[in-house]
Amino acid sequence: MDRDWQNISRNDAWVWKPFAWEWWICIQLVLAIVGLLGNLLVMLVIFWPGRRRCATDTLIGALAVADFLTSIFIIPHPIVDMYPDTNAARFYCKIVHTSTLMWISICASIFTLTTISVEKLIAVRYPVWFQRLSTPKRATIAIVCIWIVAFGINTRSLYARYVSNGKCLSSKHSVALFIGVALFLVEYVLPVSVTVIAHVWTICVLRRRRVTALRKAQSLVLQMLLIVVITFIICWTPDQFGFLVFNLGIVPATYLFSPLYRCFVILAFANSCVNPFIYAARIPKFRKALKDMFMRKSGNRGIHSLSAGEGEGAYGNVVSSAQS
Template identity: 35%
Template sequence: MGSQVTGWGTEMETYSTSTEMGDILSPIADATWLWQPIKWSWWISFQVISSLLGVVGNLLVMILILGGRHLRSSSDVLIGHLALADFLTSVFMFPLPRAEHVPSTPLAEAYCRFIFTSFFMWLSIFMSIMILMVISLERFVAIVYPLHFQRFRRRRYVTKLILCLWALSIAANVHIVVNMSVDGKSRQCRVKHTSRNWQIVTGVIIFLITFAIPASVMIITQVIAARTLKAQSRRFDGALSNISNGSNSLILARNRLLHMLYLVIAIFIVCWGPNNIAYFLYNLHVLDQSYLYGPVDRILVVVAFYNSCANPIVYAIRYPRFRRAIRRLLSCAPVNSGTLFDFNATSATGRQDQTLNHTVMNTVSNNLSRA
């Protein structure tokens, strides 16, 4: 495609020697869209495969959770919206042809600001990060402060929180739209040049809110939650064994869900870490301007995208309840309307499990109040 662009430019230079002909062709050139076709390299192929896996996997999670009639668990709602954000990320991750030359029109401005920059993709990515951080906080409160957790479980609170997170995601990504425009001379989508100090400040803020703070919150809350759960298990082993043998399944369900979250968080850090660190170095002017939208940047972005399609795979590997629900869905059997990713859920069913759960939580709460 580069040779085609060069030939087109040479032809325009030849015609421009004639003032009359140049005046005629100039408006035509300014109103022309010139598209660069997709070059099918190995990383583009990997991007398409990751997109398809993310769309299918997260769609199944959404059908199982958000499609249910009875959502009694805040964990289900949060993980369902995490799947929605990852689903949108996977959809917007599909490679599209890029405009090499755009006219100076409002439509071209909209293209450069929203499509060329993949604004909607980064919006859903930021939303996915925020929900994952909130899930970690929710697990932290459920384990460390079980009495206060009942207030957080209320569905209207979770719905308001989701709306606030979407508003925060939009506000955090406005800079993408603001810093891109149509260059009047080259008729290309160009990042606006800002002052060196402002770019550094913006880069630090973006790095903090998109990676450093979420990753720190996830790691700290899950470490504290794991230590608290282990201490509670040792402290109340005798009490739980006197209640029912089924209490062991409650402890196993909690540990299994925590281990699943550990793996999800680890994948997030491994996938998003290199991309965020490289972009941070770019804003600090450690990396050259050619890095942005260059080959290395695109490869790191593709690696980061794998986080969006990995979560359903983790659910299937680490969570038996999810595997059973998928098998029932694929076999066209009715899917249970109960919770899927509930911290207080056990492998058994019926009112006996609910009674056991309340008994265990009351025992834990009474002992905590005495301590």
């Protein structure tokens, strides 16, 4: 009877690993806090009541929301060492242990950035068509679709993980290899390729423009977005390629616990908090909007668009000048 009671207690017990403040944990916490505060300011500037927004502003706000959620999910937390054989443990294994929510928000951030790049290309290449069809409402629909796709791609953990003998196990190696390579192509190679092509195409179109005001306004937005894209590539490339070679079996499992991989992960997490600094450095209207917001000047409508060039609404007024 005592032995059965001990087995039940052991099977129903959660065993947590001792939490240690390693150097990467401390840096990760700092990045999470900076990402939370920075992206919160971006969301306040864009979604402040009474402030008008264009489609690009809505997408940039959605990018800030995705990065804000990512910052929440990268906050360090204790790790389970032994799981009980319960439904709660299986749920924790599938959702928390696999960082599913974090990867959903990261995937949404990547796809939103890709959408912004394509939207910018369409605005420059087909200005009249873009002005007629581009609205914040349609941008919101695109954002909802992006999150649905991000959720669908990352639900693999709902069936690929399970609890066995107190451990949270993954799927078979062949399945894990296929999923790892597929995610590398879908979440990294495809978005980066589309984004780079869209920016190169946009630059080529802008060079042929003769309307000085139009080129100046659109070039300011393009420069800012280009910096965001380059930063994303720099931050995520080492981590993505490192995880790819691990899935391919080129490096041993100990690589995932090495200082080099820790550095790659920290660099990837840094991407969730750098965009607000880019906006502040490259967009005077963003700095002015922050100042006015803290000074309670939310009624100022002269700075209504974050993605605008100097003195123009993002694409609405700028594109109108292209029709004349």
